[in-house]
Amino acid sequence: xxxxxxxxxxxxxxxxxxxxxxxxxxxxxxxxxxxxxxxxxxxxxxxxxxxxxxxxxxxxxxxxxxxxxxxxxxxxxxxxxxxxxxxxxxxxxxxxxxxxxxxxxxxxxxxxxxxxxxxxxxxxxxxxxxxxxxxxxxxxxxxxxxxxxxxxxxxxxxxxxxxxxxxxxxxxxxxxxxxxxxxxxxxxxxxxxxxxxxxxxxxxxxxxxxxxxxxxxxxxxxxxxxxxxxxxxxxxxxxxxxxxxxxxxxxxxxxxxxxxxxxxxxxxxxxxxxxxxxxxxxxxxxxxxxxxxxxxxxxxxxxxxxxxxxxxxxxxxxxxxxxxxxxxxxxxxxxxxxxxxxxxxxxxxxxxxxxxxxxxxxxxxxxxxxxxxxxxxxxxxxxxxxxxxxxxxxxxxxxxxxxxxxxxxxxxxxxxxxxxxxxxxxxxxxxxxxxxxxxx
Amino acid sequence: xxxxxxxxxxxxxxxxxxxxxxxxxxxxxxxxxxxxxxxxxxxxxxxxxxxxxxxxxxxxxxxxxxxxxxxxxxxxxxxxxxxxxxxxxxxxxxxxxxxxxxxxxxxxxxxxxxxxxxxxxxxxxxxxxxxxxxxxxxxxxxxxxxxxxxxxxxxxxxxxxxxxxxxxxxxxxxxxxxxxxxxxxxxxxxxxxxxxxxxxxxxxxxxxxxxxxxxxxxxxxxxxxxxxxxxxxxxxxxxxxxxxxxxxxxxxxxxxxxxxxxxxxxxxxxxxxxxxxxxxxxxxxxxxxxxxxxxxxxxxxxxxxxxxxxxxxxxxxxxxxxxxxxxxxxxxxxxxxxxxxxxxxxxxxxxxxxxxxxxxxxxxxxxxxxxxxxxxxxxxxxxxxxxxxxxxxxxxxxxxxxxxxxxxxxxxxxxxxxxxxxxxxxxxxxxxxxxxxxxx
Numbered sequence: 001x002x003x004x005x006x007x008x009x010x011x012x013x014x015x016x017x018x019x020x021x022x023x024x025x026x027x028x029x030x031x032x033x034x035x036x037x038x039x040x041x042x043x044x045x046x047x048x049x050x051x052x053x054x055x056x057x058x059x060x061x062x063x064x065x066x067x068x069x070x071x072x073x074x075x076x077x078x079x080x081x082x083x084x085x086x087x088x089x090x091x092x093x094x095x096x097x098x099x100x101x102x103x104x105x106x107x108x109x110x111x112x113x114x115x116x117x118x119x120x121x122x123x124x125x126x127x128x129x130x131x132x133x134x135x136x137x138x139x140x141x142x143x144x145x146x147x148x149x150x151x152x153x154x155x156x157x158x159x160x161x162x163x164x165x166x167x168x169x170x171x172x173x174x175x176x177x178x179x180x181x182x183x184x185x186x187x188x189x190x191x192x193x194x195x196x197x198x199x200x201x202x203x204x205x206x207x208x209x210x211x212x213x214x215x216x217x218x219x220x221x222x223x224x225x226x227x228x229x230x231x232x233x234x235x236x237x238x239x240x241x242x243x244x245x246x247x248x249x250x251x252x253x254x255x256x257x258x259x260x261x262x263x264x265x266x267x268x269x270x271x272x273x274x275x276x277x278x279x280x281x282x283x284x285x286x287x288x289x290x291x292x293x294x295x296x297x298x299x300x301x302x303x304x305x306x307x308x309x310x311x312x313x314x315x316x317x318x319x320x321x322x323x324x325x326x327x328x329x330x331x332x333x334x335x336x337x338x339x340x341x342x343x344x345x346x347x348x349x350x351x352x353x354x355x356x357x358x359x360x361x362x363x364x365x366x367x368x369x370x371x372x373x374x375x376x377x378x379x380x381x382x383x384x385x386x387x388x389x390x391x392x393x394x395x396x397x398x399x400x401x402x403x404x405x406x407x408x409x410x411x412x413x414x415x416x417x418x419x420x421x422x423x424x425x426x427x428x429x430x431x432x433x434x435x436x437x438x439x440x
Numbered sequence: 441x442x443x444x445x446x447x448x449x450x451x452x453x454x455x456x457x458x459x460x461x462x463x464x465x466x467x468x469x470x471x472x473x474x475x476x477x478x479x480x481x482x483x484x485x486x487x488x489x490x491x492x493x494x495x496x497x498x499x500x501x502x503x504x505x506x507x508x509x510x511x512x513x514x515x516x517x518x519x520x521x522x523x524x525x526x527x528x529x530x531x532x533x534x535x536x537x538x539x540x541x542x543x544x545x546x547x548x549x550x551x552x553x554x555x556x557x558x559x560x561x562x563x564x565x566x567x568x569x570x571x572x573x574x575x576x577x578x579x580x581x582x583x584x585x586x587x588x589x590x591x592x593x594x595x596x597x598x599x600x601x602x603x604x605x606x607x608x609x610x611x612x613x614x615x616x617x618x619x620x621x622x623x624x625x626x627x628x629x630x631x632x633x634x635x636x637x638x639x640x641x642x643x644x645x646x647x648x649x650x651x652x653x654x655x656x657x658x659x660x661x662x663x664x665x666x667x668x669x670x671x672x673x674x675x676x677x678x679x680x681x682x683x684x685x686x687x688x689x690x691x692x693x694x695x696x697x698x699x700x701x702x703x704x705x706x707x708x709x710x711x712x713x714x715x716x717x718x719x720x721x722x723x724x725x726x727x728x729x730x731x732x733x734x735x736x737x738x739x740x741x742x743x744x745x746x747x748x749x750x751x752x753x754x755x756x757x758x759x760x761x762x763x764x765x766x767x768x769x770x771x772x773x774x775x776x777x778x779x780x781x782x783x784x785x786x787x788x789x790x791x792x793x794x795x796x797x798x799x800x801x802x803x804x805x806x807x808x809x810x811x812x813x814x815x816x817x818x819x820x821x822x823x824x825x826x827x828x829x830x831x832x833x834x835x836x837x838x839x840x841x842x843x844x845x846x847x848x849x850x851x852x853x854x855x856x857x858x859x860x861x862x863x864x865x866x867x868x869x870x871x872x873x874x875x876x877x878x879x880x
Contacts (some may be wrong), residue, residue, distance in 0.1 A: 070772030070783040100804050136803040242770055283729020320876030326575025333511030343510040363541050363576040387831025432869050436760030
């Protein structure tokens with residue numbers, strides 16, 4: 001996806017680059033505040049961050065895309081109402097609790113919007129709520145309302161970085177991407193992700209801000225196109241969150257821009273953020289990039305690509321730097337068989353790291369090629385596996401991305417013109433550790 | 441699935457029970473022989489077992505069901521030819537190498553059938569080949585042919601247990617189940633499974649022998665019905681093997697039986713073996729049983745059930761004995777949303793271990809219920825997690841199933857009459873260890 005491949009030698013180098021990415025477009029302010037509270041559900045204290053993104057003036061130019069999960073969170077229920085609102089002036093995000101299927105969840109989200117609106121001079125329906133974190137727990141509305149003034153006081157027009165940090169849950173580092181537009185306008189996006197990520201959308205919150213002046217209809221069409229080729233073409237663990245949200249807000253402060261340039265810049269920011277989300281997925285040590293071609297259509301190509309990146313057996317093999325190409329063939333054949341895609345093994349061609357591994361219905365393997373495949377996997381590793389100190393609890397030893405290399409897989413199916421590119425991740429001990437007891 | 445819940449206090453107790461299950465029906469012999477060889481692909485020696493199941497007289501009454509994977513193994517290609525054969529007299533199975541997409545694979549399988557047929561007085565097409573193990577490697581045909589006489593010499597009419605052991609790969613213990621039929625006939629089945637298991641079918645080899653006299657057409661219809669509710673309703677890791685095979689052979693030595701009794705017994709044996717396969721899946725510490733009701737139809741119910749047992753986030757939570765019911769809601773909602781199933785959260789009802797956790801669109805949770813949910817998960821654990829001695833390599837400390845308890849999940853969707861029951865497994869450090877470097 002990204003044409004550039006970034007490489008960071010240290011957390012400080014990554015932070016310096018992030019600071020440059022994070023300059024706010026004109027017409028926006030961002031801020032965050034922390035609070036402590038005692039959840040209704042457990043007796044021990046917990047921490048939460050309240051994050052605000054505010055426009056200097058409410059805008060009618062906004063677009064929103066939400067999860068297709070049939071149990072949407074309360075903020076998604078409220079967010080869908082906002083789609084028809086005349087204007088949005090702010091986004092209020094909390095981490096720690098996702099406000100899904102909790103008693104009084106919609107009322108809690110609406111009350112917080114009203115409180116935030118009061119503090120910012122906005123109507124309640126000019127505020128978009130977002131929540132991420134534990135499913136099922138209730139929001140501590142009183143504690144959150146009490147912390148709102150601190151979040152408002154923290155608003156500033158320089159950088160979106162505090163907001164990128166404020167929305168994190170198990171993310172190891174903040175994710176910020178920008179693209180410049182002709183005439184001095186820009187698009188800046190932030191994302192949080194980490195787990196429950198196979199967007200349609202995923203437990204992924206993404207906020208895209210631009211000072212370009214783009215009318216609502218054009219903005220929404222551009223967002224829909226950008227999401228299809230980015231956030232809807234990634235999968236960390238095949239799970240789809242109840243709370244996914246992508247929001248795009250345009251202040252218009254920099255005036256109109258060329259529509260094609262805007263689409264290109266928006267797509268690039270979305271693709272970059274989507275890759276950031278995968279690369280910082282829970283326990284991810286390798287990012288897989290699968291290019292499928294020759295499928296009957298794009299939907300089939302996307303399904304085949306997702307079947308490959310979601311195969312637990314392929315994912316674990318990649319985690320072990322084991323070029324187990326049999327599992328790649330299995331994963332492709334599984335989905336083709338299940339979907340009735342006319343895949344003729346004799347016409348299929350598979351490569352890994354640019355090496356042909358299957359052609360003419362046969363494996364093309366030898367010891368030398370195997371050595372090169374292993375080297376490709378090792379080079380794409382974000383960090384080497386380290387034994388768990390206690391024998392069970394694996395912790396990623398990184399808080400910045402060291403490189404943007406991927407395990408590169410290409411599958412030519414030989415059954416049509418359909419193409420797709422999908423990003424996914426390996427399946428590691430770190431993932432199991434992180435998810436076997438996330439709540440405690 | 442099984443109405444009985446077995447409990448074994450030791451490996452010896454399990455072995456004693458297996459011995460009783462394993463008595464061969466009349467008209468069959470079973471045997472196995474080991475061989476050493478050097479694979480073409482690597483320089484180090486390897487071991488393989490050759491297993492034979494033979495009828496005293498070839499039978500026209502047989503049924504075969506194969507994987508739907510679009511890259512079928514050579515034995516599946518040959519096996520599909522056998523479907524139209526007049527008779528089968530023997531099955532020849534090897535472990536270690538699955539003979540998938542390997543040069544000359546079909547010829548190798550046919551040559552071994554011819555060699556086995558010569559030794560047993562059968563035509564080449566009266567022998568069914570089966571292979572399981574590494575994908576991509578070539579069969580050591582000469583070494584296997586040289587070991588055939590030992591396998592033939594090992595044939596005996598008492599017990600199928602040596603065959604159940606001979607077909608194992610990463611299975612921790614052999615899997616044998618029997619059902620008695622009125623009039624003294626019986627059905628005895630063996631299975632190997634462990635990984636790459638979401639049958640349609642899975643890397644699962646299953647051989648079912650009966651001395652009941654059932655004509656071919658009735659036998660095949662009964663097998664199809666039994667497979668739909670057993671092997672096609674389980675998933676260990678959502679991956680579908682290139683080599684899955686279920687074979688049913690009837691010697692007829694015990695004469696005709698009532699068709700309904702035969703169907704019931706065959707279904708029971710298939711369900712029992714399917715549960716055995718899940719319970720002995722790679723790294724499995726908990727078996728999940730999901731009963732979905734109220735779906736629009738059975739296919740939708742099956743898809744919802746499989747989405748639950750295949751959710752990595754739910755699977756890891758179960759591994760950690762964490763009753764993370766939010767992930768259960770997420771998994772159900774993900775599939776319903778993706779499939780457009782009209783799931784109204786207000787009408788859905790979810791239980792875990794018999795406890796209502798979601799009803800009327802809201803979670804029904806409190807600290808006491810949470811405690812009971814955790815106790816349910818702990819009780820269903822096959823063995824407690826033990827730290828890896830080297831900090832990385834987790835080894836299951838069991839070689840027999842201690843009990844047949846499951847993590848019991850029920851999901852009432854409120855959208856129709858469709859029902860299904862699906863078995864699945866948790867996702868553990870043991871699974872990652874076993875699959876991160878299986879080949880080396």
